[in-house]
Amino acid sequence: MKCLVCQEETEKPQDSYCSAHGRAYVNLRQAFAKWATGYGTLTIPEFLEHIGKRSETGEKTREIIQFLSENPSRWT
Numbered sequence: 393m394k395c396l397v398c399q400e401e402t403e404k405p406q407d408s409y410c411s412a413h414g415r416a417y418v419n420l421r422q423a424f425a426k427w428a429t430g431y432g433t434l435t436i437p438e439f440l441e442h443i444g445k446r447s448e449t450g451e452k453t454r455e456i457i458q459f460l461s462e463n464p465s466r467w468t
């Protein structure tokens with residue numbers, strides 16, 4: 393497979409993302425789980441928008457946020 397975000401070859405054939413974007417995706421999911429607990433009704437688009445605005449958000453995370461905003465069905 394090629395990474396859905398940057399088209400780089402993935403480490404494992406069944407992976408949808410390269411290692412850098414895979415890690416960013418997992419971190420994002422974990423952050424959302426924490427946020428959802430704290431905020432209760434936070435939606436995924438709201439969450440992505442908020443994280444995308446933070447100055448400390450890294451480049452890979454921004455790229456995966458962009459991707460997930462355009463492809464919400466990938467957030468499974």
Ligand SMILES: [Zn+2]
Pocket residue numbers: 395396397398399400409410411412413414
């Ligand atoms: Zn990638």
